[in-house]
Amino acid sequence: MQVWAVANQKGGVGKTTTAITLAGLLAEVGYRVLLVDLDPHGSMTSYFRYDPDELEHSVYDLFEQTRVDAERVHQLVLSTSHDSIQLIPAATALATLERKAVAQEGMGLQVAKALRHLQADYDYVLLDSPPVLGVLMVNALAACQHLVVPVQTEFLALKGLERMVRTIQMINRARKHKLPFTIVPTFYDRRTQASVNSLRELHKHYPEHLSNAVVPVDTKFRNASLKGVVPSSLDAGSRGVHAYARLLRSLLEQR
Ligand SMILES: Nc1ncnc2c1ncn2[C@@H]1O[C@H](COP(=O)(O)OP(=O)(O)OP(=O)(O)O)[C@@H](O)[C@H]1O
Numbered sequence: 001m002q003v004w005a006v007a008n009q010k011g012g013v014g015k016t017t018t019a020i021t022l023a024g025l026l027a028e029v030g031y032r033v034l035l036v037d038l039d040p041h042g043s044m045t046s047y048f049r050y051d052p053d054e055l056e057h058s059v060y061d062l063f064e065q066t067r068v069d070a071e072r073v074h075q076l077v078l079s080t081s082h083d084s085i086q087l088i089p090a091a092t093a094l095a096t097l098e099r100k101a102v103a104q105e106g107m108g109l110q111v112a113k114a115l116r117h118l119q120a121d122y123d124y125v126l127l128d129s130p131p132v133l134g135v136l137m138v139n140a141l142a143a144c145q146h147l148v149v150p151v152q153t154e155f156l157a158l159k160g161l162e163r164m165v166r167t168i169q170m171i172n173r174a175r176k177h178k179l180p181f182t183i184v185p186t187f188y189d190r191r192t193q194a195s196v197n198s199l200r201e202l203h204k205h206y207p208e209h210l211s212n213a214v215v216p217v218d219t220k221f222r223n224a225s226l227k228g229v230v231p232s233s234l235d236a237g238s239r240g241v242h243a244y245a246r247l248l249r250s251l252l253e254q255r
């Protein structure tokens with residue numbers, strides 16, 4: 001089982017879309033995929049038509065006690081619109097976690113511990129992280145073997161990324177192996193100077209981490225979310241899906 005996290009401390013850069021689109025493409029080639037929504041806003045949970053205010057069980061359950069047992073973990077898994085993709089949903093209650101986690105030691109590995117119970121059930125797990133450096137993002141970074149960092153190609157894109165790179169360096173001090181990461185430019189529009197310039201800056205500053213896939217602005221992503229299906233089920237030929245397919249190929253090659 002491979003675990004990938006999608007994170008960036010900046011909001012609205014395409015994290016949730018990246019996780020869901022990659023999940024769809026992995027499922028299409030026959031892999032069993034688990035999505036985990038670690039964002040208190042629950043965008044991924046809502047995408048698949050579950051209400052993060054109403055769910056009886058969610059990823060929050062993992063933080064109620066330090067011990068994580070197998071039965072509890074299996075209870076969290078929900079089905080989605082795609083047969084090969086399942087979801088551990090978020091709950092709004094996750095927002096209260098930061099305060100509690102400070103008081104409780106050792107909450108940084110709750111997700112990693114839970115995933116150990118699911119080793120045999122999935123080929124790939126994708127963790128969607130909130131745009132905040134806190135206990136949830138720390139859990140995602142501690143549980144994954146690879147990190148995908150979507151970066152919106154706009155003015156000041158690099159500023160947010162610098163913060164994320166510092167976070168990765170901090171996490172690396174606590175990890176046995178350095179966390180490999182791939183930067184994915186998103187919302188690219190070659191007609192705008194801001195997109196062209198920021199992509200050039202990314203090439204200059206992070207050549208070894210930059211993905212060769214550049215995700216364009218594509219309204220198909222929003223259409224897919226309105227229908228609650230993965231983008232590749234709605235339109236496998238769209239430019240956006242093509243870009244993510246390219247990203248996926250390079251991620252699979254890096255393994
Ligand atoms: N390449 C794209 N082209 C056009 N729209 C996109 C693209 N990627 C994402 N979107 C849309 O932009 C919005 C924000 O994307 P998304 O929710 O994936 O970002 P996020 O980084 O997860 O945001 P947050 O920080 O709030 O969790 C969504 O409505 C999504 O459908």
Ligand SMILES: [Mg+2]
Binds near residue numbers: 016039044129
């Ligand atoms: Mg999101």
